[in-house]
Amino acid sequence: MKKTGAEIVFESLKLEGVDTVFGLPGGAVLTLYHAMGRYSEEIRHILVRHEQGAVHAADGYARSSGKVGVCIVTSGPGGTNTVTGLATAYMDSVPLVVFTGQVPTMLIGNDAFQEADITGITRPCTKHNYLVKDVQDLPMIIKQAFHLARTGRPGPVLIDLPKDVIAANTDFSYPSKLKMRSYNPTYHGHPGQIKRAAKLITGAKKPLIYAGGGVILSNASKELTTLAQKLSIPVTTTLMGLGCFPGTHPLFLGMLGMHGSFQANMAVTHCDVLIAIGARFDDRVTGKIESFSPHSKKIHIDIDPTSISKNVPVDIPIVGDARIILKTLMKCLEEEAGHDWDRKHADWNNQITGWKNNTAPQDASCGPCIKPQYVIEKIDEITRGDAIITTEVGQNQMWTAQAFKFTRPRTLLTSGGLGTMGYGFPAAIGAQVAFPDKTVIDIAGDGSIQMNIQELATAVQYNLPVKVAILNNHCLGMVRQWQQLFYEQKYIQSVFDVVPDFVKLAEAYGALGLRATKPEEVEPVIRQALATPKPVFMDFLIDQNECVYPMVPAGAALTEMLLV
Amino acid sequence: MRHVISILVENEPGVLSRVSALFSGRGFNIESLNVAETLDPTISRMTLITTGNEQIIEQIIKQLNKLVNVIKVMDLTGSDFVDREMILVRVRAEATSRAEVLRILEIFRGRVVDVSPKSYTLEITGDEKKIQAVVELLTPFGILEIVRTGKVAIIRAKKDSSHAGKLQEPKSES
Numbered sequence: 001m002k003k004t005g006a007e008i009v010f011e012s013l014k015l016e017g018v019d020t021v022f023g024l025p026g027g028a029v030l031t032l033y034h035a036m037g038r039y040s041e042e043i044r045h046i047l048v049r050h051e052q053g054a055v056h057a058a059d060g061y062a063r064s065s066g067k068v069g070v071c072i073v074t075s076g077p078g079g080t081n082t083v084t085g086l087a088t089a090y091m092d093s094v095p096l097v098v099f100t101g102q103v104p105t106m107l108i109g110n111d112a113f114q115e116a117d118i119t120g121i122t123r124p125c126t127k128h129n130y131l132v133k134d135v136q137d138l139p140m141i142i143k144q145a146f147h148l149a150r151t152g153r154p155g156p157v158l159i160d161l162p163k164d165v166i167a168a169n170t171d172f173s174y175p176s177k178l179k180m181r182s183y184n185p186t187y188h189g190h191p192g193q194i195k196r197a198a199k200l201i202t203g204a205k206k207p208l209i210y211a212g213g214g215v216i217l218s219n220a221s222k223e224l225t226t227l228a229q230k231l232s233i234p235v236t237t238t239l240m241g242l243g244c245f246p247g248t249h250p251l252f253l254g255m256l257g258m259h260g261s262f263q264a265n266m267a268v269t270h271c272d273v274l275i276a277i278g279a280r281f282d283d284r285v286t287g288k289i290e291s292f293s294p295h296s297k298k299i300h301i302d303i304d305p306t307s308i309s310k311n312v313p314v315d316i317p318i319v320g321d322a323r324i325i326l327k328t329l330m331k332c333l334e335e336e337a338g339h340d341w342d343r344k345h346a347d348w349n350n351q352i353t354g355w356k357n358n359t360a361p362q363d364a365s366c367g368p369c370i371k372p373q374y375v376i377e378k379i380d381e382i383t384r385g386d387a388i389i390t391t392e393v394g395q396n397q398m399w400t401a402q403a404f405k406f407t408r409p410r411t412l413l414t415s416g417g418l419g420t421m422g423y424g425f426p427a428a429i430g431a432q433v434a435f436p437d438k439t440v441i442d443i444a445g446d447g448s449i450q451m452n453i454q455e456l457a458t459a460v461q462y463n464l465p466v467k468v469a470i471l472n473n474h475c476l477g478m479v480r481q482w483q484q485l486f487y488e489q490k491y492i493q494s495v496f497d498v499v500p501d502f503v504k505l506a507e508a509y510g511a512l513g514l515r516a517t518k519p520e521e522v523e524p525v526i527r528q529a530l531a532t533p534k535p536v537f538m539d540f541l542i543d544q545n546e547c548v549y550p551m552v553p554a555g556a557a558l559t560e561m562l563l564v
Numbered sequence: 565m566r567h568v569i570s571i572l573v574e575n576e577p578g579v580l581s582r583v584s585a586l587f588s589g590r591g592f593n594i595e596s597l598n599v600a601e602t603l604d605p606t607i608s609r610m611t612l613i614t615t616g617n618e619q620i621i622e623q624i625i626k627q628l629n630k631l632v633n634v635i636k637v638m639d640l641t642g643s644d645f646v647d648r649e650m651i652l653v654r655v656r657a658e659a660t661s662r663a664e665v666l667r668i669l670e671i672f673r674g675r676v677v678d679v680s681p682k683s684y685t686l687e688i689t690g691d692e693k694k695i696q697a698v699v700e701l702l703t704p705f706g707i708l709e710i711v712r713t714g715k716v717a718i719i720r721a722k723k724d725s726s727h728a729g730k731l732q733e734p735k736s737e738s
Binding site for chain 1: 573574578581582585589622623626627629630632633634635
């Protein structure tokens with residue numbers, strides 16, 4: 001049957017199981033939007049207010065649901081506005097397919113109106129991208145794009161659609177099979193390597209699991225938890241790994257790294273076997289590389305071979321899918337019958353308990369000022385942890401990682417790799433679209449929220465009851481913290497002389513605005529917000545001097561923690 | 565250490581840019597790069613010379629393999645291979661030196677491809693040492709311009725008869 005390129009896009013989306021797209025129209029994609037009208041029953045379009053919001057929303061949709069997030073934007077500035085969102089998704093391995101409009105093929109390269117070489121611009125921040133030159137190639141390209149986005153190490157894929165290509169006609173048939181001779185991700189780990197790993201773990205006296213976002217991406221939380229529990233191995237996670245192991249479990253040590261817990265950083269330094277799963281030894285995790293886990297043999301399970309031995313040399317690399325490998329590994333370990341793991345690791349777990357008890361718990365009690373940790377703990381308590389939490393980037397992100405006890409995967413959505421301020425609010429909108437009945441809360445700072453605040457109109461338009469908790473300290477808190485600790489307390493350009501009245505601002509958009517200036521107002525504000533079936537901004541005025549601790553200064557060893 | 569890396573890629577627009585952007589984006593170095601179609605017109609071969617320690621070369625090979633358009637990556641260094649480079653060199657050749665330039669050229673089995681009253685343009689092919697030697701010998705006459713192809717390389721065929729005549733296929737589905 002003859003179809004136009006525009007119709008092929010939507011027919012293909014339907015066949016890929018897509019029912020929601022995020023976007024903003026413009027000249028080059030008007031043909032696409034015109035065709036969209038005929039598919040409105042099957043594919044819901046969420047109209048954002050800025051293309052960056054579209055990509056982050058699709059990203060939040062994808063991270064929370066595990067599905068591929070889809071965006072449609074126009075050429076030129078529409079495309080360039082997606083770049084930050086693409087880079088965010090690329091660093092955190094989020095499956096996205098982004099369609100950009102392009103000027104007609106005849107005009108490409110002529111500096112036409114709203115022309116940008118978007119495939120050139122996004123080459124380093126997408127898993128792959130395509131410029132479609134012939135409408136006949138379109139179905140295969142879309143098929144490949146979805147395949148690339150969701151398989152192997154997931155990531156964003158961009159498809160650039162010239163105006164004449166989406167207007168052209170061709171016979172449409174969607175390919176049922178896909179063959180890509182140059183792309184074959186490995187899923188099953190090498191059996192010999194897995195056996196070696198099992199042997200190493202069996203011989204370990206002080207084993208430690210260091211789990212990252214890859215565990216969540218491969219849906220391996222159950223397998224990880226089984227392994228840790230059966231063998232009584234303590235677990236620390238990266239920021240991206242929070243939620244892959246229950247945060248309330250006695251074997252859980254909290255996050256490691258720059259703002260990691262004392263016990264996690266001590267454990268990683270003193271362990272004798274480190275089992276890294278779906279984590280990539282990021283500089284925020286390792287600190288000074290020469291002092292990172294100096295006494296351990298390292299096992300590294302990761303689907304991306306480039307992550308292995310990139311920063312830290314590894315003794316037993318295993319390339320493949322975390323879930324499949326953990327299952328095989330568990331089988332190998334079960335064959336090693338006759339171990340009383342609890343007793344074997346008792347000394348080690350006692351040593352860790354000693355570290356846990358040795359640290360003063362983060363003081364969330366409030367003086368005259370509201371403590372940010374108190375706000376986050378109250379949110380955790382009142383929602384009973386049953387919420388999807390997104391964060392912005394900076395202090396708000398680290399306080400959330402430390403204070404909220406994430407117990408389930410895909411409940412923390414945060415820009416870990418790129419560290420994108422302005423991510424959390426549109427991501428929360430995307431997560432709320434995926435889960436209309438769940439509580440979705442963006443924990444933000446007054447700096448970050450202003451970076452994509454226009455999306456409040458989107459939330460109001462679609463009646464998405466996203467809650468935003470603004471930890472308002474009238475400054476770029478993390479920048480100020482670094483200036484306080486490392487730049488002679490000279491607060492250059494980090495303190496805002498003007499901050500909008502977020503209550504009035506929320507009202508101007510048709511949302512609800514609430515404010516807490518005293519500790520006793522925190523709980524009533526949260527309760528009222530959660531009881532309100534529409535978007536709510538909660539403005540919590542917190543102490544500007546409050547810092548995130550513990551902190552390992554950049555480039556220092558993990559044991560060199562500033563504790564207060 | 566210098567490595568000769570041979571890469572089979574899809575013969576599509578943008579592939580060269582993906583490979584070169586990978587090197588610049590990750591701070592790797594390209595000394596020379598040569599690209600041309602293979603017998604299969606859908607596949608191109610790149611021959612790339614780079615330097616780095618073992619860890620860097622390992623990353624380069626892994627990162628190249630990660631590119632969706634890359635079909636196969638081989639590090640030829642360490643295996644038995646033949647490499648060649650061709651240069652076109654315009655050298656000053658006036659009455660007194662014309663004969664001498666030709667004599668040197670003959671020793672290196674080169675050819676004259678263009679002649680003018682004051683210069684010869686020469687074509688010379690060889691491995692790195694030979695090219696270096698000929699350039700050194702021609703320098704005193706005055707090199708006016710030099711154009712180099714960059715290296716191409718191929719693994720030596722196995723010398724036992726069982727492999728003789730077998731065509732080397734690009735990586736198939738696995």
